[in-house]
Amino acid sequence: MKKSLRIYLGTILTGTMLITACADLDVENLNNPNTDKVLATPDDLKGVVGGAFSDLYGLFSAYRGQVNLEHTADHTTMTNNVSNWWSEFKVEPRPQFANSLANSNRAGIIDNPFRLTNSAISSAIDVIRLIENDGIEIGPDGSETEMVLASAYFAKGMAEGYLASTYDQGYVVDKDTELTSIELSPYDAVMDMALADLDKVIQLASSNTFQLDPTFINTPSPMGSTELAGLASTYSAHFMMTRSRTKAQNDANDWEKIKELAQGGITDDYIIVQDGSNWSNSFVEISGLDWYFRIDHRIIRIFDPSFPKRYPLEATALLPPATTDDKRLELYFFYEEDMSRFNLTRGAQLRSNYRIGRWDEFYRAGGIGPIPYFFDYINQLIIAEAEVMTGNTQAAIDILNEGNRVTVGGLEPLPSTLSDQEVLQTIWDERDIEVCRTDWAIPFMDARRRGILQRGVLLHFPVPITEMLVLGLPEYTFGGQSAADGVNTSDGEGAWYTPPGL
Amino acid sequence: MKKLRLILLLTLLSGGSLFGQSMTITGKVESSEDGLPIPGASIQIKGTTNGAITDLDGNYSISVPGASSVLIYSFVGHATVEETVGTRSTIDVSLNPSVSDLGEVIVTGVAVGTPTKKLGFAIGKVDKELLQEAPATDPGNAIRGKVSGVQIVQGTGRPGTAPSIRLRGVTAISGSQQPLIIVDGVITQGSLADINMNDVESVEVLKGAAASSLYGSMAGNGVIQIITKRGAEREGVTRITLRQEIGNSYLANQVPLSYHHRYQLNPDGSYVLTNPNxxxxxxxxxxxxxxxxxxxIFNNQELLFKAQPFYTTNVSVANTGSKTNFFLGFENLNQGGIVVDMPAYKRQSLRLNVDHQLTDKIKLTSSTLYVNSDSPNNGENGQSGLFYPVLAHEPDQDLFANRDGGVLPRSQSNLQNPLYEVRNRFFRRDRRRLLQNIQANYKILNWLSLEGQYSMDREWNTNENYTPKGYVTQNRPEGGLGSLSQTWxxxxxxxxxxxxxxxxxxGDWNSLLTLRYQFEKYTDERTDIEGSNFAVIDIPRxxxxxxxxxxxxxxxxxxxxENLFLNLGLDYKDKYIFEGLIRRDGSSLFGEDERYQLFYRGTAAYRLSEDIQIPGFQELKLRASYGTSGxxxxxxxQYxxxxxxRxxxxxxxxxxRALKPSKIGEFEVGINATFFNKWTFEFNYANIKADDQILEVPLSxxxxxxxQWQNAGTVRTHAYEFSLGSFLIERTDFSWNFNIVASNSKSTVEYLGVPTILRGDxxxxxxFRIAxxxxxxxxxxxxxxxSASDFILDNDGFITNISGYLPNSESNKTPADFEQNSDGYMVAAGTENTSAESATILxxxxxxxxxxxxxxxxxxDLIVGLTNTLRYKNLSLFVLLDAQIGGDIYNSSKQNLYFQERHGDLDQFGKPEGQRKSVPYYSxxxxxYNGAAPSKHFVEKATYMKLREIALTYRIDESMMNTIGIGKVFHDAKFSLIGRNLLTFTDYTGFDPEVASLSADDPTTFRSDSYVYPMFRTFTAAIELRF
Structure with missing residues (x-):
């Protein structure tokens, strides 16, 4: 008995000692790199900058924010209500925006742009820190360092510009900011940082000669430093202008500076080639569907002022095509008879016969091909508006007469006898017609600074509730009739249209 | 071989060798029921504490003092026998079995096979009798309604998909609820849909962490082990079985749709068009x-859902010999489903189980399963695929005439023609699977054995989605450019x-000590390629x-x-039972700073009926256990x-670096009883704390x-399980047995270290909120x-909790401005049945x-299953009913159909004039409709009762064949009529109340209905011949 008991216990002990093996349980994740790998060699920083641009231009495939801003500015309309596509931003009178977890559409509209722009800023700042703080050099003999630095600042400045013109708060980040304890700042501070960053780009791109890495922005041919400087200059002017939330702010803007920046800006359309995978612009692509998006009557009335502000609510009503001398009505927008999807019950404001036809070819090519993000003509219009605001109305008239009004629209050149207000109105009308489906929410930014938004339209997005929860702060929101204070929500004083019952 | 390969029992050289004049008695202990040896039977010298145990083959050897010694032979579930030694040196004994399943041995959750009577935790076991009557296509469906504490949800009816299984409570906020599946000792990671149920001997279910502590961090969600046949039902026989089942599947219920519209008509019934062209x-x-x-009018549901064939062929050969037994089985399954023109789900499997006793001391075991399957996979869920257009198309659209291309004359949103799609888009899901287990047992000493085992589960998947060039859609009537994607x-x-x-x-203490080392390696390699815009037609490359x-x-x-564990079990005279287990897991999935984790279990059970004679009770066991798994x-x-x-x-x-596995700690108490010789009863209560939940925490x-993934949550579950069964009537000509199982479990988030988590799609x-x-x-x-009581009024009597309220505004409303309509909603007074009628959102x-x-x-609130077997002479009827009581489903298909103006609720034709409601009220x-935001109107009760399986079987045995005069052509034969998922009693208005969201992580918890392949019913006839 004792012997077997000893064997019994002996087995346990020997077994325990023998079987404490040391298998190697350290496994590397070879599917996704970590920071060390991504920044392992200086050349890798280019990949990070590429990521920043990828996030930045991701705004145009995650496009719900842009669509809804253009809806609420009464520039675009559509009738798809499957996921509340128009319910919050096209209802009349305008309701409050639900910045809540319960709102299943919220993430697509305000979460995504906030996340994408901040992610771009974050990637860019990583590169900037390594170059400026740690002195990393890139390329043979460090020859590409300036190019990468300029690109990083450009991505950062653009992201901050979009963020500050869309949200009421954001993060002000520079190469020395402690990211773990950062707090929200008002949009003005973020916009100041954006303009400072774009200014750095202009300096770097003017004092060096380089070509952008082709993976950064998918332009038809690689962008040179001169072009980059021009682009940064144009966007600086653009952001300075679209920064204004109200007419008062717009009128008090530094138009001299805007004019100077725009005059140093682009001389050709800023075009990005979509390849259907990394580079895609869903907003433009879907606009090619003939029954989906329509253009709001506010825009039709630019061509034909006799056109009604809103569609009649009778079932059989079918408005005849608008009459105008401007050939662009037929070139950019097509008249469609089929109103079957525009249910009466959804409201007259959704109904329109004119669809956006300018991008049909792009749509038919499956969303693959070059599309413009910023027209040279729009840059000219910035100069024109700045001229009027600084007292040189004639210069503005000259610009208008050289532009698409005459060359594409076939209209008569403007006489020099026009008043400032009339010239401004013409400039704004031109912008409304031409910016359709180009850069981020320009129609909304314009309507906002002109003060023509309907009562109750939010003037900027609140910070998404998901971000507020992470920060441990209470959520807040804008929009709606009871919040129409003229500061964060339009009070409708200069509204182009007041719905019945208001 | 009566029992399974993991049983190792020893002969103990007792202290008898120290006494002088002793004799050695040897012999064999068999069961009188089937003549098979009983391993683990106890032989005790009466009046002493000396004894022996039979080995795998039922043989024993014991030293007795003299001829007057009396040996007591006993084994759980059998009547004890006493034999006086006398002059014999060999005593073979045959033991008679007593009631049903208590003599069974469980192999899951325990290191060595243990009789259920001696388990300190709850286990569910389903035997082949319950599995064979109406064989399910996969193990998940097979155990439904037969084991308490199991919730099975077949979210989609698509053939080739296994249901989701949740045991007891919610143990993972993020991540799968699926239990660990073991097949013949092989730890698997693939789909349950591959396992063919025809060769299954039994299924064992470990429901909680206490039971599954043996599997440590693999088994926080519980364990299901499937054990397949290893030989013929008795020794010396080669059994050949042929089975053929054939039948059809049908759609069970249609979704109510509208067959009337609201467009203006000309006197001749045609539409008024503003543009006649x-x-x-x-x-x-x-x-x-x-x-x-x-x-x-066309009924589009009837056009798409047509009866498709179902058949399965099974062939097996099995033999049990003195040293070797084997089981070879082949299956060919073809399940057509219910969608016209969709390829069937096909599965072939080949199984070979071999056991061989190499020498007296060495035994080898091998189990092999090879499965080849092809599944269809047209898109489902949401707007893509077939199941949204079939409901959303208006009934006057002729889908059938346009099923080979051509755009429907009247376009409707972005709806495609599902009949065209199913014929012109191609999806392939091919899978090959190989499960292999090989094991060697070496009995070094009588009381000491060593075992080595290697198991492997390999899977090869090839998936392809192909849309040809020229595929016509409403938006591209000229045909698109096509696309191809493949995944390996x-x-x-x-x-x-x-x-x-x-x-x-x-002495009177039995002890079992186990020491085990385990090394696991999992790999998953995947390649995806996508491309579009073909240059040439019909070349999918x-x-x-x-x-x-x-x-x-x-x-x-x-x-x-890498895992190491130590397990010690002690029991005194089979009645006071204790067990302790400690396990150390090391995994590369844990953060660097938390590489090794400890899990443990302690159980105690007291077989009351051994000490106290309770009238009527054959067995009464109280048990309690506490254990952890993860x-x-x-x-x-962690990275x-x-x-x-690119x-x-x-x-x-x-x-x-500090990411740990979640820790599931479960305290379980329960009672097992057998009474009146016919009844079995089990009750369990489990209190589960699932701590250190692994959650993705959003950062700024x-x-x-x-x-970042962090351990940041705790879920608490209280679970109650109950089962009651009876062999109520057991006579030669007539028998009736039944079993009821019922369970309830409620899981609550006790602590959450992250902001509210949202789930749903x-x-x-x-x-769905996790907060x-x-x-x-x-x-x-x-x-x-x-009702008016839902309104909150301000001091002036105006309603504050509706849209448009502003203090002191002239347009504020009072309750008098509202009235209740025929649906029970408050609408503006005077607007009921007018076009201004609208429900009032709070x-x-x-x-x-x-x-x-x-x-x-x-x-x-309650999940109930009832199995019933009635037998009259050679005819038997098996019925399985299962029911869910309580719980809600969110019918988001219905909400979308409101928007599309297609749901049957909008059809007013059946109502008297003046009581008809207009579309804006609904959409x-x-x-x-609430603008596609979740709304209480679309929450429906999921309560249902289903006649899940019904099988009518007629058995022809040898004596009948002789009576007929055909002689012994075969050993026996069975003819069956089988129905599956036959009838559903429910108030739910969608296709089936068992539906669940496919993309919301856990179908057993997140029940919403969004255009998935409907569940269907199947009628078949089967014939089985055994030679």
């Missing part, structure tokens, strides 16, 4: 009521185990796509784990990662990394006023936004 220019009637006749995915799970068992009897659209990605995951984080969770796409890197997830966007994203203090399965959304007066209220909870964004 454009069928899209119909004109709505002002009243907005859908009560006009269509020019022609190979997975393997390998486990090597080395064990030592020591089994010794010290990547050489034919536009190279700028080509996207290639691949990934490899590699997981390793759930491992997913592969990428800092950048998203990498060489461009962007920050993704922040790493976490500007930090760059968007999230599409309309329901954000509807501290909330029960799992709770749904949030908007609600409507149903707002939150403090925030001015729509009220975010609890609208339902998908957790059921208005500020009325019931």
């Amino acid at each position: 454009n069928p899209n220019t119909r004109v709505e009637e002002a009243d907005g009521i859908m009560d006009n006749e269509y020019p022609q 995915r190979n997975k393997s799970a390998e486990v090597v185990t080395a064990s030592a068992y020591a089994q010794k009897k010290f 990547f050489t034919n796509v536009d190279p700028s659209t080509l996207d290639v990605t691949n990934s490899i995951t590699d997981i390793r784990a 759930a491992r984080p997913r592969f990428e969770a 800092e990662t950048f998203d990498l796409d 060489g461009v890197a962007s920050k993704d997830v922040l790493g976490n 966007s500007v930090a760059g990394f968007s999230s 599409g309309i329901t994203s954000g509807m 501290e203090g909330e029960q799992f399965g709770v749904m949030y959304g908007n609600v409507f006023a149903e 707002y939150d007066p403090t925030t001015g936004q729509k009220l975010d209220a609890k609208i339902g909870n998908s957790a059921p 208005g964004a500020t009325s019931l």
